[in-house]
Amino acid sequence: RAPSSPSPRPVQDCRIFPSIAHGSHKDVSSFFSYTTVVKYECDEGYVVVGESKITCRNSHWSLPAPQCKALCLKPEIQNGDLSVDKDQYVEPESVTVQCDDGYGVIGSQKITCSENGIWFPAVPKCKWEFQMGCEQVLVGSKFFQCLPYPDDVKKALEIYKLSLEIGQLSKRES
Missing domain, CATH: 2.10.70.10 (Complement Module, domain 1)
Incomplete structure (x- = not known):
């Protein structure tokens, strides 16, 4: 009994180009060549994933057609x-x-x-984030974490710094 041979690759027509979603293709074959060359381009907002050019010779495509994948900014x-x-x-x-x-x-x-x-x-x-349990905090470092907006924290820090400087000046004068 003869050994079983591997199944042959399916015969494809080189005149029928594989189509792709969100893109187009064109035949860029040389006029005198026996090889069909197809180039794929994607629509705006999409990018080619895979080889942009595929070839067909003896009814077999070299590679599968590429894909057009969406781009997000x-x-x-x-x-x-x-x-x-x-x-x-x-x-x-x-x-x-x-x-x-x-x-x-x-x-x-x-x-x-x-x-x-x-x-x-x-x-x-x-x-x-306005943290829970902050309504009753009036002094100390937790006070700054409990203010509702970053600008409020900045102003409070400036006032706190000024109060410390005033306190030091008061001590020097007394």
Whole structure:
């Protein structure tokens, strides 16, 4: 009995180009060549993932067609940073939003670049946290942590510094 041979690759027509979503292709073959060369380009807002040129010879494509993946622009995060800082991201890339000290994430901390080029879930915000139990704090270092806005903390620190300086001047005069 003859040994079984591997199944042959399916015969493909080099005149039928593999199509791709969110992109287009064109035949860039040389006029005198027996090889078909197809170049792929993506629509605006998408980027080629894979080889942009593929060839077909003897009814066999050299590679699968590339894909066009969506691009997401860097999200603007006030009072926070991103775990990966780039100008643009390719689907399905994810990033984590990290808020500055004193700020809390409002929304989902992890966001993913989706197929339509939009962050999902929506880009969160970093909001100043008014900590519970702070209403009765009037003096001491905890006072500064309990003010509702960063500008209030800055003003309170300036006033506190001035009061210390006035106190030192008073001691010198007496």
